[in-house]
Amino acid sequence: MARQRQERAVRTRDALIQAAAETFDENGFSGAGINRILERAGVTPGAMYFHFKSKEDLARAVIVEQAAALRxxxxxxxxxxxxxxxxxxxxxxxxxxxxxxxxxxxxxxxxxxxxxxxxxxxxxxxxxxxxxxxxxxxxxxxxxxxxxxxxxxxxxxxxxxxxxxxxxxxxxxxxxxxxxxxxxxxxxxxxxxxxxxxxxxxxxxxx
Amino acid sequence: MARQRQERAVRTRDALIQAAAETFDENGFSGAGINRILERAGVTPGAMYFHFKSKEDLARAVIVEQAAALRxxxxxxxxxxxxxxxxxxxxxxxxxxxxxxxxxxxxxxxxxxxxxxxxxxxxxxxxxxxxxxxxxxxxxxxxxxxxxxxxxxxxxxxxxxxxxxxxxxxxxxxxxxxxxxxxxxxxxxxxxxxxxxxxxxxxxxxx
Missing domain, CATH: 1.10.357.10 (Tetracycline Repressor, domain 2)
Known part of the structure; x- marks a missing residue:
C-alpha cells in the first residue's frame, strides 16, 4: 500500500509538471492559470499543494527537470x-x-x-x-x-x-x-x- | 484656439507614450495596467481613447516611436x-x-x-x-x-x-x-x- 501510494504520488507529480510545461509553453508564466494546469493534469488542488505550493514552485520544477531529462x-x-x-x-x-x-x-x-x-x-x-x-x-x-x-x-x-x-x-x-x-x-x-x-x-x- | 488644442493633443499623446514606455519597461505588456499608465501620464480615460483604443495600440506606438527617436x-x-x-x-x-x-x-x-x-x-x-x-x-x-x-x-x-x-x-x-x-x-x-x-x-x- 505504501508503495502504491508512492507510485501514485510520483505519477501525480509528473502529470503536474507535464501539464505545467504545456501551459507555460503556450501562455508564458503570467498567462498560465493554475486551474488550466490542474484540469490538464487531472489533479485536484489538494493533491497539487502536497507537491507544489504555488505556480512559482511548479515553474521552478519545470526549469530544473527539463535539464535533467536531456541526454x-x-x-x-x-x-x-x-x-x-x-x-x-x-x-x-x-x-x-x-x-x-x-x-x-x-x-x-x-x-x-x-x-x-x-x-x-x-x-x-x-x-x-x-x-x-x-x-x-x-x-x-x-x-x-x-x-x-x-x-x-x-x-x-x-x-x-x-x-x-x-x-x-x-x-x-x-x-x-x-x-x-x-x-x-x-x-x-x-x-x-x-x-x-x-x-x-x-x-x-x-x- | 485650434492651435492650442492641437499642441495639447500632441503633449497628451507624448505623455501617454512616455508613461506607457515606463510601465512596459517595468512590468512587461501583460503586467502593465492601463490605470497605472493613465495615472502616470495624468490623463483621463476619455483623453486616452481619443489617441489610443487599447493597451495594444499604445504598445504598437511605443514600438514604432522608439525607433523614430534614435539618432x-x-x-x-x-x-x-x-x-x-x-x-x-x-x-x-x-x-x-x-x-x-x-x-x-x-x-x-x-x-x-x-x-x-x-x-x-x-x-x-x-x-x-x-x-x-x-x-x-x-x-x-x-x-x-x-x-x-x-x-x-x-x-x-x-x-x-x-x-x-x-x-x-x-x-x-x-x-x-x-x-x-x-x-x-x-x-x-x-x-x-x-x-x-x-x-x-x-x-x-x-x-
Whole structure:
C-alpha cells in the first residue's frame, strides 16, 4: 500500500509538471492559470499543494527537470561536440515541451515570476567545459577566453532561438544554428579545426 | 484656439507614450495596467481613447516611436559604422526608456500581446545595409552572405542584451557587445579590416 501510494504520488507529480510545461509553453508564466494546469493534469488542488505550493514552485520544477531529462554527453570533448550539442538542443526545442517551457520561463520577463540567471550560467558552464577540452586538443585560437567565449555562445544561441520562434515557430532553428556557427567558428577555432568540423542541421534529429 | 488644442493633443499623446514606455519597461505588456499608465501620464480615460483604443495600440506606438527617436547614421558605410551602431544601441538601452520598452515588448512572449517579427526585420535590414557597404569597400570575407550574416548579428545582439539585463540590469551591456564582436568579427571581416576596426565600450556613451 505504501508503495502504491508512492507510485501514485510520483505519477501525480509528473502529470503536474507535464501539464505545467504545456501551459507555460503556450501562455508564458503570467498567462498560465493554475486551474488550466490542474484540469490538464487531472489533479485536484489538494493533491497539487502536497507537491507544489504555488505556480512559482511548479515553474521552478519545470526549469530544473527539463535539464535533467536531456541526454547530454558525459565528458567534454571539444569543438565538434559543442557544435553537436547546440544542434541537439535545437532539435529538443522542437520536440520536447518541457525543455521548451523551461527556456521560455527563463527568457520571459514576467512580473513576479521565477526568472533568474541560473539557466544561462548552467549552459555557459557546459559550453566552457567543451571549450576547455578544445583548448587541451589545441583546437582554439590563442586569444580565446573560454569563459567569455562560452557566454557569447549562450547569448548568440538564446537570440537565435528567440528569433526562430517568432519567425517560423522554430521550424528553421537548426538551420539558423548552422548559420550562427558559420560566422562564429572562425573567431573561435583554428583554421584546421574549422575545416574539419561538421556543422549540419541534420544533427538536430539524431541524438 | 485650434492651435492650442492641437499642441495639447500632441503633449497628451507624448505623455501617454512616455508613461506607457515606463510601465512596459517595468512590468512587461501583460503586467502593465492601463490605470497605472493613465495615472502616470495624468490623463483621463476619455483623453486616452481619443489617441489610443487599447493597451495594444499604445504598445504598437511605443514600438514604432522608439525607433523614430534614435539618432541613426544617414548612410551605411561598413563595418566600423556597424560596430559603432551596436555600441550606440547598447548605450540607448541603458539610458532611453522608450527604446528599452520597445525592445522588451518585442522580446517578451506575452499572451495576446503585440509581439511580432517586424522589429527584428527592421534591424536586420539596417545591419544588412552596413554589410552591403562593407562589401563595396572590400571589407568582407568572400563567403559572407549579407542577409544571413545580418540576421545572425541581430540574433547575437538580442541574446546578449537579454543576458546582460538578467545578470547586471544591463550595466555590462557595452562590454558584452565588445565580447560579441571579438568572436564574430573574424568570421565576417577580412583580417586587415579586423585589425583596423575599433571596438570600444566607450563608444556606447557618445553618439
Amino acid at each position: 547530454l554527453p558525459e565528458q567534454p570533448s571539444g569543438i565538434q561536440q559543442l557544435v553537436n550539442l547546440t544542434l541537439y538542443l535545437a532539435g529538443e526545442m522542437q520536440r520536447n515541451v518541457r525543455f521548451r517551457a523551461g527556456v521560455r520561463l527563463a527568457v520571459d520577463q514576467t512580473e513576479g515570476g521565477v526568472q533568474d540567471f541560473t539557466v544561462y550560467e548552467w549552459w555557459g558552464e557546459k559550453f566552457r567545459q567543451e571549450l576547455l577540452a578544445a583548448r587541451a586538443r589545441d583546437e582554439l585560437l590563442e586569444d580565446v577566453d573560454e569563459a567569455e567565449c562560452a557566454r557569447v555562445l549562450v547569448a548568440a544561441y538564446t537570440g537565435t532561438q528567440l528569433m526562430s520562434q517568432l519567425s517560423t515557430g522554430r521550424a528553421d532553428l537548426p538551420q539558423q544554428i548552422v548559420a550562427m556557427w558559420r560566422y562564429l567558428l572562425p573567431g573561435i577555432a583554428r583554421p584546421r579545426t574549422v575545416s574539419r568540423v561538421t556543422v549540419d542541421a541534420a544533427l538536430s534529429v539524431a541524438a | 541613426l547614421p544617414e548612410q551605411p558605410s561598413g563595418i566600423q559604422q556597424l560596430v559603432n551602431l551596436t555600441l550606440y544601441l547598447a548605450g540607448e538601452m541603458q539610458r532611453n526608456v522608450r527604446f528599452r520598452a520597445g525592445v522588451r515588448l518585442a522580446v517578451d512572449q506575452t499572451e495576446g500581446g503585440v509581439q511580432d517579427f517586424t522589429v527584428y526585420e527592421w534591424w536586420g535590414e539596417k545591419f544588412r545595409q552596413e554589410l552591403l557597404a562593407a562589401r563595396a569597400r572590400d571589407e568582407l570575407l568572400e563567403d559572407v552572405d549579407e542577409a544571413e550574416c545580418a540576421r545572425v548579428l541581430v540574433a547575437a545582439y538580442t541574446g546578449t542584451q537579454l543576458m546582460s539585463q538578467l545578470s547586471t540590469g544591463r550595466a555590462d551591456l557595452p562590454q558584452q557587445i565588445v565580447a560579441m564582436w571579438r568572436y564574430l568579427l573574424p568570421g565576417i571581416a577580412r583580417p586587415r579590416t579586423v585589425s583596423r576596426v575599433t571596438v570600444d565600450a566607450a563608444l556606447s556613451v557618445a553618439a
